[in-house]
Amino acid sequence: MNFKIIWTFSALNSYHEEIDYILFKWNLKEVIKFEKLVINEIIKVSKNPLIGKLSINNTYSLTISKQTTLFYKINKNSNLIELILFWNNLKNPNELGKLL
DSSP states (O other): OOOOOOHHHHHHHHHHHHHHHHHSOOOHHHHHHHHHHHHHHHHHHHGGGGGEEEEEGGGGEESSSSSSSEEEEEEETTTTEEEEEEEESSGGGGGGGHOO
């Protein structure tokens, strides 16, 4: 059974920040590759939510790329996955705990 995916405001915001960063640093081709990668990983998570690693504050983390990690929560009772944050791994890790 597939879990339903819900995007939080912070997930949407951080996703768009990553897109902007990729476009600034590289090009549109890389943005499109990243978007496809994110879609594929979200599909995998919806089919098997436990593929991520249990992380901070009962969230799960899944490495999307070398530069980006997705944090999400699972609600097994409602069959929901709540996307919390797309984290640029180059950022200060001390800031991550404040966002989760």
